Amino acid sequence: GAVVSQHPSWVICKSGTSVKIECRSLDFQATTMFWYRQFPKQSLMLMATSNEGSKATYEQGVEKDKFLINHASLTLSTLTVTSAHPEDSSFYICSAALGDDGTQYFGPGTRLLVL
Amino acid sequence: GQNIDQPTEMTATEGAIVQINCTYQTSGFNGLFWYQQHAGEAPTFLSYNVLDGLEEKGRFSSFLSRSKGYSYLLLKELQMKDSASYLCAALDSNYQLIWGAGTKLIIKP
Numbered sequence: 001g002a003v004v005s006q007h008p009s010w011v012i013c014k015s016g017t018s019v020k021i022e023c024r025s026l027d028f029q030a031t032t033m034f035w036y037r038q039f040p041k042q043s044l045m046l047m048a049t050s051n052e053g054s055k056a057t058y059e060q061g062v063e064k065d066k067f068l069i070n071h072a073s074l075t076l077s078t079l080t081v082t083s084a085h086p087e088d089s090s091f092y093i094c095s096a097a098l099g100d101d102g103t104q105y106f107g108p109g110t111r112l113l114v115l
Numbered sequence: 116g117q118n119i120d121q122p123t124e125m126t127a128t129e130g131a132i133v134q135i136n137c138t139y140q141t142s143g144f145n146g147l148f149w150y151q152q153h154a155g156e157a158p159t160f161l162s163y164n165v166l167d168g169l170e171e172k173g174r175f176s177s178f179l180s181r182s183k184g185y186s187y188l189l190l191k192e193l194q195m196k197d198s199a200s201y202l203c204a205a206l207d208s209n210y211q212l213i214w215g216a217g218t219k220l221i222i223k224p
Contacts, residue, residue, distance in 0.1 A: 042216070043202065043214050043215065043216040043217050044158070044202070044214050046211075046212070046214070049211075093157045093158075101145075101146060101163060101165070102145060102146055102148070102163075102206040102210050102212060103148065103160060103163055104148075104160070104212065105160060106150075106157040106158050106159065106160075107157060108156065108157050109156065109157040
């Protein structure tokens with residue numbers, strides 16, 4: 001149980017294009033979903049927290065107009081990197097919270113390479 | 116401020132035991148998590164402690180002392196596949212996870 005999927009797993013795109021990443025909780029309804037970014041050899045950096053049907057809460061320093069988050073249902077959240085640039089190249093990971101104890105279950109991650 | 120401290124890297128021998136320590140300072144506390152992350156992959160959940168004491172799960176055990184702001188992850192009978200980063204994370208009063216930088220564990224034959 002508590003399986004989270006992410007799609008796509010790999011994206012290579014040209015600078016200036018927008019990229020959408022989907023995160024789905026497959027066998028449970030997630031009260032909250034989280035989006036992280038991880039640069040090589042660094043720890044996870046929380047980008048934003050989203051609850052179904054409400055606006056995402058962004059961490060300080062994360063541009064909400066650049067990283068658009070839509071949490072349309074209890075099983076789906078999307079992250080759109082708008083007008084991607086090479087510095088946005090990173091490993092993007094979503095997670096979903098199952099209950100109230102704070103346990104997060106992670107998707108497999110999406111590697112984004114912006115050329 | 117909120118802070119999680121854990122060693123950057125540790126080395127151990129296959130078949131041995133290793134203990135990875137974590138100290139935390141958070142605004143309120145609602146539990147301590149350990150995650151395993153293999154290189155190039157997303158983290159996977161290992162354990163959650165909210166009460167003091169030791170929780171054992173097979174070869175892995177996790178300990179918590181709330182009064183000391185301290186936790187450790189104990190790995191027994193180490194296998195080569197245990198080579199990974201181990202992330203400590205504390206849940207604060209707002210139920211936000213505060214992440215440590217991770218401990219890279221290197222297992223040698």
